[in-house]
Amino acid sequence: MRRFLALFLILLVVSISGCIGSNTGTGETEKATITVTDALGRSVEVPAKVNRVVAVGPGALRLVVYLNASDMVVGVEDFEKRYNFGRPYIIAHPELRELPTVGPGGPGKLPDFEALIELKPDVIFITYVDKKTADDIQAKTGIPVIVLSYGQLATFEDEELFKSLELAGRILGREDRAREVINFINATQNDLMKRTADVEPKTVFVGGIGYKGAHGIESTEASYPPFIVVHAKNVADELGSGHQFIDKEKLLEWQPEYIFIDEGGLKLILDDYSKNPDFYASLKAVKEGNVYGILPYNFYTTNVGTALADAYFIGKVLYPERFSDVDPAKKADEIYAFLLGKPVYGTMKEQFGGFGKIDLSNGTIKYSLPTSP
Numbered sequence: 001m002r003r004f005l006a007l008f009l010i011l012l013v014v015s016i017s018g019c020i021g022s023n024t025g026t027g028e029t030e031k032a033t034i035t036v037t038d039a040l041g042r043s044v045e046v047p048a049k050v051n052r053v054v055a056v057g058p059g060a061l062r063l064v065v066y067l068n069a070s071d072m073v074v075g076v077e078d079f080e081k082r083y084n085f086g087r088p089y090i091i092a093h094p095e096l097r098e099l100p101t102v103g104p105g106g107p108g109k110l111p112d113f114e115a116l117i118e119l120k121p122d123v124i125f126i127t128y129v130d131k132k133t134a135d136d137i138q139a140k141t142g143i144p145v146i147v148l149s150y151g152q153l154a155t156f157e158d159e160e161l162f163k164s165l166e167l168a169g170r171i172l173g174r175e176d177r178a179r180e181v182i183n184f185i186n187a188t189q190n191d192l193m194k195r196t197a198d199v200e201p202k203t204v205f206v207g208g209i210g211y212k213g214a215h216g217i218e219s220t221e222a223s224y225p226p227f228i229v230v231h232a233k234n235v236a237d238e239l240g241s242g243h244q245f246i247d248k249e250k251l252l253e254w255q256p257e258y259i260f261i262d263e264g265g266l267k268l269i270l271d272d273y274s275k276n277p278d279f280y281a282s283l284k285a286v287k288e289g290n291v292y293g294i295l296p297y298n299f300y301t302t303n304v305g306t307a308l309a310d311a312y313f314i315g316k317v318l319y320p321e322r323f324s325d326v327d328p329a330k331k332a333d334e335i336y337a338f339l340l341g342k343p344v345y346g347t348m349k350e351q352f353g354g355f356g357k358i359d360l361s362n363g364t365i366k367y368s369l370p371t372s373p
Helices: 002-030 060-066 078-082 088-092 094-098 113-119 131-141 159-172 175-195 235-239 250-254 266-275 277-281 304-318 328-340 345-352
Strands: 033-037 043-047 053-056 073-075 123-127 145-148 203-207 219-222 242-245 258-262 291-294 356-359 364-366
Touching: 033 159, 043 145, 053 060, 060 088, 060 123, 060 159, 060 328, 073 113, 078 094, 088 094, 088 328, 088 345, 113 131, 123 131, 131 145, 145 159, 159 175, 175 304, 175 328, 203 235, 203 250, 219 235, 258 266, 258 304, 266 277, 291 304, 304 328, 328 345
Parallel strands: 053 073, 053 123, 123 145, 203 258, 258 291
Antiparallel strands: 033 043, 203 219, 219 242, 291 356, 356 364
16 A cells, blocks of 8 residues: 555656646747848847837838737837828827837937837837847847848839848738738739830829938939839939939929829928929929829838829829729728728828829819820
């Protein structure tokens, strides 16, 4: 009997030890990590299960929202709180503005290291920094830093942007959503290009493009994606690609058939018109009433969803017969609803004026479109 009791006690101790060992294993699993390569080629070890994130730098938070992961965000830059306009992702998710502040935000501004340490995010997503800066932030906070990129965005099929969406999706457990977003962008671009595949290209110009702030008519974009996908001939393409500042007298030489004004710079353009009405009156597009307003392309880097929506409006203006089934305002809301979870065109229109024909003499924007012949 005693031998049986002793054997029973030994088995009981072994059983309990096994249970304790199993719990320890579970704890180790929770602390498991994976190694990823970010947009700068940095090899970074991150938790296998991420619950808390911070996204800093131009456009970083936008990508997290696109991935339906706004609920994981534990802090935002002060920039997101002070400027609640021009960025559809913050309009759709105003709750993000109530989160703790992790630094000033804005181009070239670093986050607050102490605030990051206090919030204890599992990962920091960041954009527009070099390798040394990313390494320094990681070393000083002890938090994995993942650099994301928008690439050059010469077209909507931007490999760097898509890789960043896939990378963030993997880290956040949103791989399927990342693929959905990429497929949506590709499908939207393909629709625009098919609609305009064999058109006679119209000559166009976009002015007022934001670049580290608002600018006037002289601020433009060569290889502008909304023009590319509707096969319009951008007169500024002769300058190369990407953002360009021109001498506005160049417009007198180019004389584009249509001028589109990025409404982020509309106020500056209207101010300039009031001082130089003769210059604008000399432009063919102004004389023929072909000046139109579009929503801001850049606002804390490129508004990808807005750029897609702008492209439909531009296509409707230039080739109405190819877009007879499209209401640009409704299409914008479809795009915003998919990417952000909410339709926000109405708010963007209130803030900037929305899609429409611009009368520079009085600053009005009228939702008036050409009709199919």
